[in-house]
Amino acid sequence: AQSVTQLDSQVPVFEEAPVELRCNYSSSVSVYLFWYVQYPNQGLQLLLKYLSGSTLVKGINGFEAEFNKSQTSFHLRKPSVHISDTAEYFCAVSAGGYNKLIFGAGTRLAVHP
Amino acid sequence: GAGVSQSPSNKVTEKGKDVELRCDPISGHTALYWYRQRLGQGLEFLIYFQGNSAPDKSGLPSDRFSAERTGESVSTLTIQRTQQEDSAVYLCASSLAGGRNEKLFFGSGTQLSVL
Numbered sequence: 001a002q003s004v005t006q007l008d009s010q011v012p013v014f015e016e017a018p019v020e021l022r023c024n025y026s027s028s029v030s031v032y033l034f035w036y037v038q039y040p041n042q043g044l045q046l047l048l049k050y051l052s053g054s055t056l057v058k059g060i061n062g063f064e065a066e067f068n069k070s071q072t073s074f075h076l077r078k079p080s081v082h083i084s085d086t087a088e089y090f091c092a093v094s095a096g097g098y099n100k101l102i103f104g105a106g107t108r109l110a111v112h113p
Numbered sequence: 114g115a116g117v118s119q120s121p122s123n124k125v126t127e128k129g130k131d132v133e134l135r136c137d138p139i140s141g142h143t144a145l146y147w148y149r150q151r152l153g154q155g156l157e158f159l160i161y162f163q164g165n166s167a168p169d170k171s172g173l174p175s176d177r178f179s180a181e182r183t184g185e186s187v188s189t190l191t192i193q194r195t196q197q198e199d200s201a202v203y204l205c206a207s208s209l210a211g212g213r214n215e216k217l218f219f220g221s222g223t224q225l226s227v228l
Contacts, residue, residue, distance in 0.1 A: 004155075032213050043117070043219040044156075044204070051214050090155065094213045099144065100169065101217065103156040 002027040002095045006104035014112050015083055021076040021107045023065075023091030032094040033074040034101065035065055039087045047089070050074060061085065086111045115139075117220035119205050125226045126195055134190040134223045136205030142218070143185050144211030149174075150202040150222070159203075162188060163211045195227045 007022040025031060035047040048059025055067040065076045074091060088108050092101040118137040126132050138145050147159040158172040162182040173179070177195075182188035192199055202224050206217040 006155075009153075036217075036219075041221075043221045044206075044217075045219070046216045049214070049216070092156075099208055099211055099213050099215050099217065100146075100158055100161055101156075102158065103148075105153075105155040 002031070002093050002102045004091050004093050004102055004104035006089075006091055006107050008107050009105065010108045010110065012110045012112060013081055016080045018079050019077065019081050019085075019109065021089050021091075021109065023074045023076065023104060025072050025074065025091070025093045027072075027093060027095045029095050033065075033067060034092040034094065035059065035063070035074075035076050036090045036092060036103075037087050038090065038106075044090065047076070081109070081111050083111050083113060085109060117205055117207050117218050119203075119220035119223050121223060122221065123224045123226075125228065127228055128197060129194055131191065131193045132195055132225065134192075134203050134205075134225070136188045136190070136207075136220060138185075138188070138205070138207030139218055141185075142207035142209055144208045144215075145182055145188050146206045146208075146217065147180055147188070147190050148204040148206065150204055152201070156204065159190070161211070192225075195225075197227050200225055200227045 005024045033050040036044045037047045038044045050067045058064045091104040143164045145162040148156040161169040177193045180190045202222040204222045206219045208215040
């Protein structure tokens with residue numbers, strides 16, 4: 001069975017500081033990995049995804065994530081955050097025959113001025 | 114429509130009552146998913162529909178939960194004899210064909226509160 005662990009439930013950070021949101025997964029088969037973001041009062045939207053190839057994946061709004069197979073991690077990073085990045089971020093894994101995503105519990109990123 | 118539409122956006126019900134939640138996917142999307150998001154927790158997979166294939170119901174937590182979808186159109190999630198632990202946001206998502214690499218488009222959810 002697949003599972004996803006997001007190690008931090010909340011991450012407070014000051015504007016323009018770098019941020020890393022951690023995600024670890026477990027799976028006995030090859031996986032596709034995703035980060036979704038949920039802005040206040042909005043539905044989830046895809047931030048970025050790793051399918052194959054380069055382990056460094058770039059997404060929208062300046063976010064990037066690195067797939068590390070040996071550490072079974074897919075951490076999300078941004079070198080300089082904005083107030084508008086305040087949101088809930090969900091890491092997800094897809095390991096089935098279709099896009100049945102298994103989500104982590106989410107990390108609430110709070111960017112302060 | 115332009116996106117996934119869910120109704121109602123909020124539903125308050127009394128314990129023991131039945132509720133029906135509706136999801137209208139993006140036109141042309143053959144795959145439809147229901148997830149549940151309890152307060153402070155991640156999204157739990159409930160059920161998946163793909164075209165006319167038999168749905169994957171492996172995530173439904175009990176036989177009080179059921180869902181239907183006719184063809185590639187609207188889906189309804191029904192919860193019978195609601196319990197307080199059913200209180201959550203119920204999210205619907207759709208994708209073009211259900212492929213593993215596809216982006217899911219989520220609705221804004223239905224906030225269900227069982228008193």
